[in-house]
Amino acid sequence: MQDASLTEGAAVPAEAGLGDYFQLLKPRVMSLVVFTALVGLLVAPGGVHPYIAFVAVLCIAVGAGASGALNMWWDSDIDIKMRRTRSRPIPGGRVRREEALGLGLALSGFAVVLLWLATNLLAAGLLAFTIFFYAVIYSMILKRRTPQNIVIGGAAGAFPPMIGWAVVTGGVSLESVLMFLLIFMWTPPHFWALALFVKSDYGDAGVPMLTETHGRAATRRQILAYTLPLVAVSLGIGFTSIGGWIYLAAALALDIWFALGVLAIARRSEAEAEADSYATEKRVFMVSLWYLFGHFGALLAQSALSAFWGS
CATH class of the missing domain: 1.10.357.140 (UbiA prenyltransferase)
Known part of the structure; x- marks a missing residue:
């Protein structure tokens, strides 16, 4: 209301x-x-x-x-x-x-x-x-x-x-569906990382963010849970018509970078996060932005080089 x-x-x-x-x-x-x-x-x-x-x-x-x-x-x-x-x-x-x-x-x-x-x-x-x-x-x-x-x-x-x-x-194809899924699976860990360090904002506004309804420890676990299929979709794109070794190399590097941060978040207690003012959560949130831009940038580079080699 x-x-x-x-x-x-x-x-x-x-x-x-x-x-x-x-x-x-x-x-x-x-x-x-x-x-x-x-x-x-x-x-x-x-x-x-x-x-x-x-x-x-x-x-x-x-x-x-x-x-x-x-x-x-x-x-x-x-x-x-x-x-x-x-x-x-x-x-x-x-x-x-x-x-x-x-x-x-x-x-x-x-x-x-x-x-x-x-x-x-x-x-x-x-x-x-x-x-x-x-x-x-x-x-x-x-x-x-x-x-x-x-x-x-x-x-x-x-x-x-x-x-x-x-x-x-x-039309719609496997490639376009996988690009859709890449962003879809990326969104929860991206926004839940943000929710962890904005703290009571969502609760004050009455928005049932996961951090407010299920707790911060559960949110950390859910970030990890969504990262696993995200990595699978990320690598799966590399084996379609728009993928290739350039995209796969970039995707693998980005997946490792992001997953290491997510693992660090999942292992942290709230007391540890409070002690360093949620520095890890803020860093993972910023990495998530580079993660998505990096994947789509790699797709663009793969397409450009494939067109060049095919010409």
Whole structure:
């Protein structure tokens, strides 16, 4: 249940700037979406005209931004309660909730329709479903009801490379599914590492994050449990048509780097983590970002070198 007094009743002290509206689009998340979608598009067999590729990636980026705006509209009542999010444009009093809603809906329609016109119905349908999944299934239904919110909701962030692949091929394949699974399996350890060191933020906001519902020791074990299939998916991609020895070498190095950090997290007690201000958890969270970018960067390098050798 949303507390309207925290958002609707707050006066906007000054006219919002362009940067405030851009912040509604969650640009950091958008950068990851754009990169993985671009890789999915570039490694797909065949190809599209560079202008079509540009329009497709732009549409995916705008769709991701629309999801972010809709999420900030819905979550403004809990954003104001968390240290990590209370300075966002809506809880910060710079943008009204209805403005974020209008922006999110307008951008959603623009992105989906333009992608359909520029590419194909499957790609546009996947983008529409991604926006719906993040804004409705995750933000409105799962986030405040189940500790599995991040696990299931992670699907929204995993679709971009599949959309990029569909732009080129008009279909879905083992390769695009494995790229989806790589992000899907990566999301829980990535966000649970964050939850370990932001401490009471989620509890203060009433969000049933795993750290709050099952405890921090259980969260550490779950991070390890999800890392094992993540590594399997990571290496499995290397044996598909988009893999190769360059990708496998990079994936193996990244898997070892990440797994060593996850093992360190799993073995730590809460007292040990408190003693060094959660330094290991913060480091693993940062490594997780490099982990995902590294895998998709390796796919891109493998594709470029394979094209060069094949020419």
